[in-house]
Amino acid sequence: MTKRITLGRMTQYARNANRTERRHIAGLNGPDGLSRQHAGAPASRLRNLRLRLNGEARSVAVEPNDLLLDVLRDKLGVKSPKIGCERGDCGACTVLLDGKSVRTCLILAIEVDGHEITTVEGLSHSGLTPVQQSFLEHGSFQCGFCAPGMVLAATELLGKNPHPTEAEVREALVGNLCRCTGYKPIIDAVLAVSSKTGRRV
Numbered sequence: 001m002t003k004r005i006t007l008g009r010m011t012q013y014a015r016n017a018n019r020t021e022r023r024h025i026a027g028l029n030g031p032d033g034l035s036r037q038h039a040g041a042p043a044s045r046l047r048n049l050r051l052r053l054n055g056e057a058r059s060v061a062v063e064p065n066d067l068l069l070d071v072l073r074d075k076l077g078v079k080s081p082k083i084g085c086e087r088g089d090c091g092a093c094t095v096l097l098d099g100k101s102v103r104t105c106l107i108l109a110i111e112v113d114g115h116e117i118t119t120v121e122g123l124s125h126s127g128l129t130p131v132q133q134s135f136l137e138h139g140s141f142q143c144g145f146c147a148p149g150m151v152l153a154a155t156e157l158l159g160k161n162p163h164p165t166e167a168e169v170r171e172a173l174v175g176n177l178c179r180c181t182g183y184k185p186i187i188d189a190v191l192a193v194s195s196k197t198g199r200r201v
Contacts, residue, residue: 045064051117053072053122058076060076068111069081069105069107080119080120081093081149089175090146091103097117099156119148123152138188149176150178153175169194
């Protein structure tokens with residue numbers, strides 16, 4: 001009996017195939033299709049990457065073609081940057097690089113040598129930040145997949161412009177996709193923080 005393939009399963013197959021194809025083009029997969037990150041790269045290819053991750057000095061061996069997203073998740077154990085579109089469109093893999101939001105699916109890990117990376121885990125070591133608290137109070141997320149990128153983009157915006165207009169909030173978040181909320185509770189949360197002065201974001 002032939003199994004019925006649902007639209008959801010077809011979408012997942014397409015995503016997996018697309019990821020494998022792009023990793024192969026980028027040189028991240030070997031000729032057998034297996035990830036080189038797990039295949040044991042020759043020592044001569046490895047480079048020692050030093051960076052500050054969420055305020056802590058870290059060092060990790062990477063290949064020249066390792067993506068920052070993969071290194072953060074698979075080698076440094078930071079899971080908040082999500083694997084989404086893998087072409088810089090969705091914002092799910094966003095981190096702050098020296099205080100500026102970037103897409104880790106588009107950056108080679110070796111490029112951040114000597115720099116500082118902040119993920120949502122590193123925004124605060126003593127409870128929620130006002131941005132995170134406001135997102136919680138406004139029910140800004142449902143599935144939560146976009147949450148880390150949204151929070152980081154909002155944090156960057158309010159750090160530069162503590163009192164943005166709604167149009168400026170929308171512009172700052174335009175690179176972060178949310179398929180659940182319609183964006184209004186997210187925008188409301190950012191504006192609520194901007195109305196409170198004298199607080200760290």
